[in-house]
Amino acid sequence: MKSRLLLTFVLASFASLPACKKSAGTAGGTVELQNVSYDPTREFYADINTAFAKKWAADGKGEIKITQSHGGSGKQARAVVDGQPADVVTLALAGDIDVIAQKGQLLPADWQSKLADNSSPYTSTIVLVVRKGNPKGLKDWGDLTNNGIGVITPNPKTSGGARWNYLAAWAWAEKHYGGDQKQVLDYIKALFKNVPVLDAGARGSTTTFAQRKIGDVLISWENEAYLIEKEFPGETEIVYPSLSILAEPPVAVVEKNTEKNGTTAAARAYLEFLYTDEAQELAGKHFYRPRNAAILAKYSAKLTPIPLVTVDKDFGGWAKAQTTHFDDGGTFDQAYGTK
Amino acid sequence: MGKKRVIPGFGLSFGITVFWLGIIILIPLSALFIKAAGLGPGEWWKILTSARVLAAAKLTFGASAAAAAVSTVLGLLVAWVLVRYQFPGRRILDAIVDLPFALPTAVAGITLTSIYAPTGWIGKYLADMGIQGAYSPFGVFIALTFIGFPFVVRTVQPVMEDMGTELEEASAILGAGRWTTFRRVIFPVLIPALITGFTLAFARAIGEYGSVIFISGNLPMKTEILPLLIVAQLEQVKYEAAAVIASGMLLVSFFLLFLINLLQRRLNWQTR
Numbered sequence: 001m002k003s004r005l006l007l008t009f010v011l012a013s014f015a016s017l018p019a020c021k022k023s024a025g026t027a028g029g030t031v032e033l034q035n036v037s038y039d040p041t042r043e044f045y046a047d048i049n050t051a052f053a054k055k056w057a058a059d060g061k062g063e064i065k066i067t068q069s070h071g072g073s074g075k076q077a078r079a080v081v082d083g084q085p086a087d088v089v090t091l092a093l094a095g096d097i098d099v100i101a102q103k104g105q106l107l108p109a110d111w112q113s114k115l116a117d118n119s120s121p122y123t124s125t126i127v128l129v130v131r132k133g134n135p136k137g138l139k140d141w142g143d144l145t146n147n148g149i150g151v152i153t154p155n156p157k158t159s160g161g162a163r164w165n166y167l168a169a170w171a172w173a174e175k176h177y178g179g180d181q182k183q184v185l186d187y188i189k190a191l192f193k194n195v196p197v198l199d200a201g202a203r204g205s206t207t208t209f210a211q212r213k214i215g216d217v218l219i220s221w222e223n224e225a226y227l228i229e230k231e232f233p234g235e236t237e238i239v240y241p242s243l244s245i246l247a248e249p250p251v252a253v254v255e256k257n258t259e260k261n262g263t264t265a266a267a268r269a270y271l272e273f274l275y276t277d278e279a280q281e282l283a284g285k286h287f288y289r290p291r292n293a294a295i296l297a298k299y300s301a302k303l304t305p306i307p308l309v310t311v312d313k314d315f316g317g318w319a320k321a322q323t324t325h326f327d328d329g330g331t332f333d334q335a336y337g338t339k
Numbered sequence: 340m341g342k343k344r345v346i347p348g349f350g351l352s353f354g355i356t357v358f359w360l361g362i363i364i365l366i367p368l369s370a371l372f373i374k375a376a377g378l379g380p381g382e383w384w385k386i387l388t389s390a391r392v393l394a395a396a397k398l399t400f401g402a403s404a405a406a407a408a409v410s411t412v413l414g415l416l417v418a419w420v421l422v423r424y425q426f427p428g429r430r431i432l433d434a435i436v437d438l439p440f441a442l443p444t445a446v447a448g449i450t451l452t453s454i455y456a457p458t459g460w461i462g463k464y465l466a467d468m469g470i471q472g473a474y475s476p477f478g479v480f481i482a483l484t485f486i487g488f489p490f491v492v493r494t495v496q497p498v499m500e501d502m503g504t505e506l507e508e509a510s511a512i513l514g515a516g517r518w519t520t521f522r523r524v525i526f527p528v529l530i531p532a533l534i535t536g537f538t539l540a541f542a543r544a545i546g547e548y549g550s551v552i553f554i555s556g557n558l559p560m561k562t563e564i565l566p567l568l569i570v571a572q573l574e575q576v577k578y579e580a581a582a583v584i585a586s587g588m589l590l591v592s593f594f595l596l597f598l599i600n601l602l603q604r605r606l607n608w609q610t611r
Binding site for chain 2: 074075078099103155157158195196197198199200204207211212213214322326327328333336337
């Protein structure tokens with residue numbers, strides 16, 4: 001009896017050993033790619049994948065199958081660090097891919113210089129969405145701190161999109177108050193006093209604003225704002241503020257994974273495809289701002305040109321913006337008086 | 340182990356028990372504490388006593404206790420109705436009680452939010468009365484009541500079914516009034532089950548994330564719950580800090596559950 005007991009203990013200790021990793025090889029002839037992306041890109045990449053597979057076959061390279069994974073950008077990055085076999089990542093923030101490079105060592109630290117335009121084949125910005133007819137007369141960031149205005153934005157601690165919103169508002173205030181940090185922080189404080197709900201993610205905020213009809217203004221991704229117009233026709237209007245931020249959602253090949261899977265060439269071709277005219281058109285169709293100036297101009301009736309600050313130039317890069325504003329004790333915590 | 344039991348196989352069954360508890364509870368939990376041990380006691384203290392964590396802890400444990408208490412009272416009533424009365428639709432009602440178990444918590448959260456938001460069916464009337472339903476601590480309480488309620492019903496119900504009506508009849512024959520019968524005869528029998536139900540509902544509520552984050556509004560210092568702060572730390576890729584909050588939560592929960600167990604033992608002993 002004792003030996004049987006012992007056996008079970010031995011079994012128990014074996015089970016606790018890390019399981020051997022299985023490599024996701026390529027099935028004969030068909031190349032498989034996994035694209036780990038963030039939430040609002042679902043429809044866009046569905047179109048891209050179809051177009052790319054067609055081109056791949058037309059070039060005589062055979063069949064290619066691309067699987068998608070979507071979720072909050074930060075969560076997706078952690079999943080890749082923890083072993084999700086992504087061949088390419090297409091995330092919301094450069095900071096999230098930095099995490100994969102640093103914590104996971106899955107791609108080189110200079111990944112962002114591997115592709116054109118900071119490895120961001122399309123860009124976006126942050127706009128204001130108001131109720132039809134703009135009943136509260138909200139024209140710019142300054143109006144959001146008026147008395148009795150309900151502002152909807154997600155929690156910057158949990159949402160990548162919310163950090164863009166925050167930095168856009170911050171950039172406007174910094175310019176408006178001539179760089180006086182105390183006044184800027186007071187503005188942010190007043191802004192968040194008007195926020196009745198901080199959803200955990202950007203989609204959550206969209207639902208709160210559009211479906212539950214809470215608040216007077218939603219701070220939102222530009223592409224998401226146009227999606228709301230499509231989903232809730234005649235209920236909202238988009239207001240372009242006097243200043244916003246250039247969001248550059250980056251893409252990268254997860255080299256350590258593709259080397260193992262033998263998919264490096266295909267993954268690179270996939271990301272380079274995003275810069276072709278065909279893909280740039282698709283980006284514009286899905287309300288992302290194409291990098292290609294000629295194609296962007298075609299969509300400029302909707303994607304209004306406005307002055308945009310950048311994280312690199314105006315906030316000293318993502319790492320610095322993260323510690324200054326969003327880490328524990330950062331300006332967001334200060335605005336809420338939690339530190 | 341020396342004595343022969345009626346049913347043999349202690350060695351094997353004990354082995355499986357230890358093995359199973361090991362892989363699904365002990366190893367993950369030790370991993371959590373090992374991760375948290377990456378930070379020194381000073382860091383632990385700083386994280387656990389920060390204003391934001393304390394406010395979230397107050398809300399999490401407070402709302403969980405309140406929700407479990409209300410679930411206990413209402414659960415007792417519902418179990419009573421289901422066991423003691425025959426009426427059309429009783430079986431359907433009985434099945435409905437289990438729904439919160441089966442429903443994905445995110446669905447529960449979104450549904451409750453749309454109903455209790457100031458624009459929702461019920462939230463509208465609450466707003467007229469000056470009460471904010473969703474996006475307030477009260478909203479957290481609503482969600483936690485929803486998910487905790489079936490635990491109480493399902494633990495009390497079988498005890499009530501076993502109890503039968505003989506005891507009450509005997510009590511009535513011996514001259515006890517209705518209130519005395521309830522207080523002195525029925526209640527003592529039900530108390531252990533009620534406490535178990537309360538404990539389960541309470542424990543479940545403390546860890547609840549999916550439904551609460553939709554209805555709470557996640558305002559720092561006001562409606563943030565502890566599990567959300569853990570996610571916020573993960574979002575900053577601070578695994579250790581997240582593990583510290585989780586460990587702190589676990590220790591407090593363990594302590595509270597241990598106290599409740601102790602109380603239950605004493606009550607059990609008294610009623611015997």
